[in-house]
Amino acid sequence: xxxxxxxxxxxxxxxxxxxxxxxxxxxxxxxxxxxxxxxxxxxxxxxxxxxxxxxxxxxxxxxxxxxxxxxxxxxxxxxxxxxxxxxxxxxxxxxxxxxxxxxxxxxxxxxxxxxxxxxxxxxxxxxxxxxxxxxxxxxxxxxxxxxxxxxxxxxxxxxxxxxxxxxxxxxxxxxxxxxxxxxxxxxxxxxxxxxxxxxxxxxxxxxxxxxxxxxxxxxxxxxxxxxxxxxxxxxxxxxxxxxxxxxxxxxxxxxxxxxxxxxxxxxxxxxxxxxxxxxxxxxxxxxxxxxxxxxxxxxxxxxxxxxxxxxxxxxxxxxxxxxxxxxxxxxxxxxxxxxxxxxxxxxxxxxxxxxxxxxxxxxxxxxxxxxxxxxxxxxxxxxxxxxxxxxxxxxxxxxxxxxxxxxxxxxxxxxxxxxxxxxxxxxxxxxxxxxxxxxxxxxxxxxxxxxxxxxxxxxxxxxxxxxxxxxxxxxxxxxxxxxxxxxxxxxxxxxxxxxxxxxxxxxxxxxxxxxxxxxxxxxxxxxxxxxxxxxxxxxxxxxxxxxxxxxxxxxxxxxxxxxxxxxxxxxx
Amino acid sequence: xxxxxxxxxxxxxxxxxxxxxxxxxxxxxxxxxxxxxxxxxxxxxxxxxxxxxxxxxxxxxxxxxxxxxxxxxxxxxxxxxxxxxxxxxxx
Numbered sequence: 001x002x003x004x005x006x007x008x009x010x011x012x013x014x015x016x017x018x019x020x021x022x023x024x025x026x027x028x029x030x031x032x033x034x035x036x037x038x039x040x041x042x043x044x045x046x047x048x049x050x051x052x053x054x055x056x057x058x059x060x061x062x063x064x065x066x067x068x069x070x071x072x073x074x075x076x077x078x079x080x081x082x083x084x085x086x087x088x089x090x091x092x093x094x095x096x097x098x099x100x101x102x103x104x105x106x107x108x109x110x111x112x113x114x115x116x117x118x119x120x121x122x123x124x125x126x127x128x129x130x131x132x133x134x135x136x137x138x139x140x141x142x143x144x145x146x147x148x149x150x151x152x153x154x155x156x157x158x159x160x161x162x163x164x165x166x167x168x169x170x171x172x173x174x175x176x177x178x179x180x181x182x183x184x185x186x187x188x189x190x191x192x193x194x195x196x197x198x199x200x201x202x203x204x205x206x207x208x209x210x211x212x213x214x215x216x217x218x219x220x221x222x223x224x225x226x227x228x229x230x231x232x233x234x235x236x237x238x239x240x241x242x243x244x245x246x247x248x249x250x251x252x253x254x255x256x257x258x259x260x261x262x263x264x265x266x267x268x269x270x271x272x273x274x275x276x277x278x279x280x281x282x283x284x285x286x287x288x289x290x291x292x293x294x295x296x297x298x299x300x301x302x303x304x305x306x307x308x309x310x311x312x313x314x315x316x317x318x319x320x321x322x323x324x325x326x327x328x329x330x331x332x333x334x335x336x337x338x339x340x341x342x343x344x345x346x347x348x349x350x351x352x353x354x355x356x357x358x359x360x361x362x363x364x365x366x367x368x369x370x371x372x373x374x375x376x377x378x379x380x381x382x383x384x385x386x387x388x389x390x391x392x393x394x395x396x397x398x399x400x401x402x403x404x405x406x407x408x409x410x411x412x413x414x415x416x417x418x419x420x421x422x423x424x425x426x427x428x429x430x431x432x433x434x435x436x437x438x439x440x441x442x443x444x445x446x447x448x449x450x451x452x453x454x455x456x457x458x459x460x461x462x463x464x465x466x467x468x469x470x471x472x473x474x475x476x477x478x479x480x481x482x483x484x485x486x487x488x489x490x491x492x493x494x495x496x497x498x499x500x501x502x503x504x505x506x507x508x509x510x511x512x513x514x515x516x517x518x519x520x521x522x523x524x525x526x527x528x529x530x531x532x533x534x535x536x537x538x539x540x541x542x543x544x545x546x547x548x549x550x551x552x553x554x555x556x557x558x559x560x561x562x563x564x565x566x567x568x569x570x571x572x
Numbered sequence: 573x574x575x576x577x578x579x580x581x582x583x584x585x586x587x588x589x590x591x592x593x594x595x596x597x598x599x600x601x602x603x604x605x606x607x608x609x610x611x612x613x614x615x616x617x618x619x620x621x622x623x624x625x626x627x628x629x630x631x632x633x634x635x636x637x638x639x640x641x642x643x644x645x646x647x648x649x650x651x652x653x654x655x656x657x658x659x660x661x662x663x
Binding site: 077078081082084085086087088114117118132133470 | 620
């Protein structure tokens with residue numbers, strides 16, 4: 001009989017297959033005491049199970065390759081370490097020996113004891129690590145029952161597995177065998193299994209246990225994990241629907257590919273410059289592949305972090321030059337060191353600890369306090385400018401004196417380099433990141449000291465709203481749609497228009513397609529973002545009619561609270 | 573017997589991956605190792621123990637080592653902490 005159930009998407013995708021129901025492991029809940037002769041053999045059984053589970057994990061590690069291995073391999077390491085954890089294992093052996101418990105009961109006791117400690121943790125991230133514990137214990141229980149109960153069902157080709165939970169170690173063999181989708185009753189989209197399922201492209205859905213219990217073994221099921229929908233015993237209309245959805249997905253894939261080479265142009269013919277935020281060679285290569293118009297922000301901190309010495313001019317020059325060359329004539333904006341006391345420890349720069357690093361010696365302040373550091377960077381960047389169009393961006397500017405001082409250093413470095421015979425680009429624009437509210441409010445007094453501006457919304461919004469987005473207690477206050485943010489952006493852009501200074505935006509807001517219409521409406525024509533967002537934002541730009549957006553922008557400025565802003569954005 | 577205060581510098585603190593790196597490193601030495609934070613002391617070779625310390629960014633923990641290779645182990649551990657457990661962080 002046809003039935004429909006809904007659940008939460010853990011991994012998107014469509015599937016049509018036979019249901020294969022796997023009953024949850026029944027763990028011995030009884031306190032069965034062993035006879036004294038049975039104790040040592042039971043310990044041996046436990047040791048065997050640990051060895052088997054360890055081998056399972058190692059096999060999975062070997063099967064993973066490339067980027068997947070990196071992402072997933074690390075939490076598998078945690079699982080392996082859990083297996084080797086002296087606290088975990090010695091406790092078990094002790095329980096079997098002195099309590100004469102069966103191994104699976106001892107495992108249950110140990111798991112319950114540790115789970116209680118995790119659940120008591122305040123930190124939600126640590127609380128969720130309980131999942132790691134459960135996976136490992138689950139595999140151990142399965143290994144103990146191997147050979148006695150029926151072998152683990154992980155499914156066969158053309159099947160949709162219905163289970164209470166799946167462990168990451170089972171997913172790769174599942175995919176290899178041709179299992180089409182997985183339905184589970186426990187877990188979350190953030191679980192390791194979900195992360196791995198997404199990487200493997202295996203559709204996965206989380207639905208309530210009672211709903212899944214109604215699925216008989218062997219019936220046809222249709223899964224649209226992206227929509228959170230399962231249809232048991234689908235009829236002809238459902239199947240036609242499925243075909244259509246599959247075709248639509250294939251079309252979307254093809255259009256994404258075409259989007260790489262499409263122009264970033266609004267429906268009324270206005271070109272918007274889509275740039276990339278980058279730091280590594282890979283980022284820059286991807287940016288090129290995806291048709292970025294340039295690099296809007298090249299971060300230089302990575303050269304300094306996790307080092308005990310400061311990188312010398314040659315090394316910095318090589319990194320900048322490589323980025324410039326890779327962009328093949330498209331502009332590259334290099335940002336001077338944006339570090340503060342919080343990260344400086346992890347670099348070769350000795351700094352005293354600060355009680356308030358966000359409001360401390362960082363960015364241009366640090367640079368001007370360490371002129372030798374700044375000049376080495378500027379020299380490296382100027383030398384790179386000989387290879388292509390380069391702009392230099394200074395972070396955390398809050399007053400005129402800072403820009404004037406940096407400009408002085410820049411001029412002197414340029415003179416030095418020319419004297420030494422190094423080729424240098426003819427004109428290297430110097431600009432500022434607008435992120436400190438002082439710079440935003442008093443921009444009119446600063447603009448003559450800069451050739452361009454780049455709005456750093458991540459920090460600007462934090463400073464404006466006095467809310468740390470990493471702090472759970474106030475993270476919700478952080479919103480790009482607060483009226484203060486809208487007005488700040490408007491004022492910044494108006495000031496730039498009046499003085500004809502180019503403006504761009506490089507915070508996360510720039511790469512979020514839900515804000516594209518808003519940013520265009522406010523007047524931005526240059527956006528810089530993580531390469532991963534380029535295609536989506538390009539698609540959003542292509543759907544915009546700029547003249548209409550600009551006409552409706554007035555409502556944004558009249559909005560008095562977040563909901564009003566949201567409504568105005570929705571009507572754009 | 574060696575004892576040293578170490579600071580946790582990376583953004584996510586001593587979370588699962590970082591704890592794994594610490595445990596793997598110390599397990600390679602024969603010296604006994606304990607980590608102390610806020611009056612709780614755990615076996616530093618136990619991943620459960622280290623994770624459960626729940627030491628966040630900025631926390632100061634005390635590492636105690638006792639054994640023939642304690643100097644080497646301390647130097648390696650101090651370096652690992654200083655490097656923020658080799659975490660990739662995005663600015």
